Amino acid sequence: MSVDVAYPVFRTGDPALVLRVARQLLAVGDQQHAGVCVDVELLTVEDVLHVRSALPDAWFRREDTEDWVRDPSDPTGLHGGVHAPQLSTDPAFLSAHLPIWASMLDQPVGSVEDKFMAVAGRHVAEICWEGLGWPEVPEPGLYADFKHAEVSVLFNAATRELDKRHDEHTVLVHVRRRNGDGYEERHATWLAEQVGQTVIGLPQLS
Incomplete structure (x- = not known):
C-alpha cells in the first residue's frame, strides 16, 4: 500500500499568511475532487464552548493514549465522537x-x-486539503498523482502528530512516497517553487 510523505515549505507566526500560502499551493493542483478536514485541540471549557458555538457542525472527541480503540459503550460518547448540538455544555x-x-x-x-x-x-490545530491532483511535469520527470496530493497547515505545531506546541504555523505539501531516491523531495521542491517557496525541513511520514 502506498503512503504519502509531507515536506514543510513555509513557516510563519502569522496564521492568515500561512493560510494564504497554502491556498496558493492548492491552486497548483486539480481541485475537482478535493475536500478539506480540520482538527483542533481544546484545553479549556471556554474553548470547547466557543468552538461548539462557532462550528455547529463539528464533532468532539477525547483522545486517550490508553483508550485508542473507540469504545461504543463509552457513556460520554467522546470516544466515538459527539456532534456539536448533542455535546453537553455542563462545565463539570x-x-x-x-x-x-x-x-x-x-x-x-x-x-x-x-x-x-x-x-x-x-490552538494546536490542523487544516488538511485532500483529494487534490498534482500535475504531470515531464521535464523534471514528475508523475501525475491523485492519491497522495495534499496540502496541510499546522497551527502552533511543527509535526503532523500535533503532539507538541510550537509557536509558529507551518505549510506542508504532501506527495507520494516512492523508493527514497530523492524523487519525493524533487516533487515537493517543484510544487513549492510554483508559489515562490522551497523545502525548509525534513520530510514527515504519515
Missing part, C-alpha cells in the same frame, strides 16, 4: 474530559477554513 462534565478535540471532515474547499482559523488559530 467538559472539565473532566479535557483536552477535547474538535474536527470536521470532508468539507467543501473554501467552506470552513477562514472560520476555523479564526476560532482555532491560537
Whole structure:
C-alpha cells in the first residue's frame, strides 16, 4: 500500500499568511475532487464552548493514549465522537474530559477554513486539503498523482502528530512516497517553487 510523505515549505507566526500560502499551493493542483478536514485541540471549557458555538457542525472527541480503540459503550460518547448540538455544555462534565478535540471532515474547499482559523488559530490545530491532483511535469520527470496530493497547515505545531506546541504555523505539501531516491523531495521542491517557496525541513511520514 502506498503512503504519502509531507515536506514543510513555509513557516510563519502569522496564521492568515500561512493560510494564504497554502491556498496558493492548492491552486497548483486539480481541485475537482478535493475536500478539506480540520482538527483542533481544546484545553479549556471556554474553548470547547466557543468552538461548539462557532462550528455547529463539528464533532468532539477525547483522545486517550490508553483508550485508542473507540469504545461504543463509552457513556460520554467522546470516544466515538459527539456532534456539536448533542455535546453537553455542563462545565463539570467538559472539565473532566479535557483536552477535547474538535474536527470536521470532508468539507467543501473554501467552506470552513477562514472560520476555523479564526476560532482555532491560537490552538494546536490542523487544516488538511485532500483529494487534490498534482500535475504531470515531464521535464523534471514528475508523475501525475491523485492519491497522495495534499496540502496541510499546522497551527502552533511543527509535526503532523500535533503532539507538541510550537509557536509558529507551518505549510506542508504532501506527495507520494516512492523508493527514497530523492524523487519525493524533487516533487515537493517543484510544487513549492510554483508559489515562490522551497523545502525548509525534513520530510514527515504519515
